[in-house]
Amino acid sequence: MKKSLTASCLCKGVKIKTNGRHRNVSNCHCIQCRKTHGIYGAYSNVKDKDIKYLNKKTLTWFKSSKNAKRGFCNKCGASIFFKFKNTDNISIAAGMFDKPTKLKTMRNIFIGSKSDFYKITDRLPKFNKYPKN
Ligand SMILES: [Zn+2]
Numbered sequence: 001m002k003k004s005l006t007a008s009c010l011c012k013g014v015k016i017k018t019n020g021r022h023r024n025v026s027n028c029h030c031i032q033c034r035k036t037h038g039i040y041g042a043y044s045n046v047k048d049k050d051i052k053y054l055n056k057k058t059l060t061w062f063k064s065s066k067n068a069k070r071g072f073c074n075k076c077g078a079s080i081f082f083k084f085k086n087t088d089n090i091s092i093a094a095g096m097f098d099k100p101t102k103l104k105t106m107r108n109i110f111i112g113s114k115s116d117f118y119k120i121t122d123r124l125p126k127f128n129k130y131p132k133n
Contacts, residue, residue, distance in 0.1 A: 006054075007096040009078035013058030014071075018092070020050035024106040025094045027124075029114035032064055036072070036079045040114065043082060043091040044103055051090060107131070 003022060008015040023045040033041030053059075058075040064082075071081030082091040094103060108120050112128045120126065 003102065005101060006098045007080075007092060008055075008098070009058070009073040009076050009080055009096060011058065011073060011076035011078075013055060013075045014073050014078070014080055015053075015055040016092075017052045017054055018046050018050055019052075020047060022046055022103060024104045027105060027108045027120075028110055029108060029112075029120075030110035031113050032070075033082075033110075034113070034115055036064075036070060037093070039118070040108075041079070041082070042094045042105065044094045044097070044101075045089050045091045047089050049088070051092075 002020055004017065004019045005022065006015070006017050025042050025044050028041045028043060058073045059071055060074040061069045061071050064070045068082060068084050070079065071083070072079050078096070080093055080096055094101065097103070105122070105124060107125045107127065108122070109127045109130060111120060111126045114120070
C-alpha cells in the first residue's frame with residue numbers, strides 16, 4: 001500500500017519522511033537483530049528513493065557484516081536502519097514510525113536464532129532464513 005509516514009528516533013536527531021510502498025513488518029530473530037535491539041527486530045522496508053532525511057545529524061552507520069550495515073542514533077542509541085549492500089531499498093525499524101502506521105506484521109524470520117526467553121505466539125509464516133520478497 002502506498003502511503004507517506006514520518007519516523008524518528010527517541011531524540012529526533014534522526015528524522016525521516018517516507019513515501020510510496022511500505023513493506024509490511026518482518027520480525028527478525030537473527031542474532032544481529034537480537035544484539036542491537038535486545039530482542040527481535042521489527043522492520044518495514046522502502047525503496048531508497050522513497051526516503052527523505054529531514055534530520056540526520058546523529059545518524060551513524062555500523063558495518064554489521066560484509067553484506068550489510070546498520071544505522072543508529074549516536075545520541076539516544078536507537079537502532080533505526082538495516083541496509084544490504086548493493087540494493088535499492090532500506091529497512092526501517094517499524095517502531096520509529098509515528099502512528100497510525102497502518103502497517104501489519106506479516107512474518108517471523110531467522111526463527112532458529114531466536115533467544116529462549118520468549119515464544120513466538122502469533123500464527124504468521126515462519127522462516128529460518130531471509131525469504132524472497
Ligand atoms: Zn536519537
